[in-house]
Each structure stands twice: as C-alpha cells, then as structure tokens.
Amino acid sequence: MRTVEDIDENQIDDFYKLIGSNVKKKRMLKGLSQLQLSQALGHKSVGLVSQSELYLKKQHFNMKHLYQILECEVNDFFENI
Numbered sequence: 001m002r003t004v005e006d007i008d009e010n011q012i013d014d015f016y017k018l019i020g021s022n023v024k025k026k027r028m029l030k031g032l033s034q035l036q037l038s039q040a041l042g043h044k045s046v047g048l049v050s051q052s053e054l055y056l057k058k059q060h061f062n063m064k065h066l067y068q069i070l071e072c073e074v075n076d077f078f079e080n081i
Contacts, residue, residue, distance in 0.1 A: 016060040020053040022079050023061055
C-alpha cells in the first residue's frame, strides 16, 4: 500500500487530469454542454467545469460534484486509475 509520502505532486496532477477527462467523456455521452453541466451543479458559467475537465489552475471536481454529475456509477470517474 502506498503512503502519502510515496505520492508526488505530478502523480496527484495526473490523477485529477484523468478524472477530469473521464467526466468530460461522460458529459459528452449524455449530450450535455459545459454550460448545461455547470448549471446543473448550481453555477452560472462554464468556468468550474472547463477548468476541472482540464485541471487548469489546479481546479478539480470534488466528491459532491462527482455524486451529482451525469447519473452514473462513481467508479466510472476512476477508469484507468
């Protein structure tokens, strides 16, 4: 089992990038725009979704977002991790 000390920042960044990519795939499969998803999460603009899908400015989806997003299994967001 890995410890916190075993994981560097690049691995964490890659982890969030992969989750963002998986969210984008699920969003697109549902035929939702970034704006539609943002509004479903209670936001007025696409900033959160756009930045989280690409992991820009270290912005990422939190567990509440993953639970609310796209009505699919939570493990779907962790594909290939």
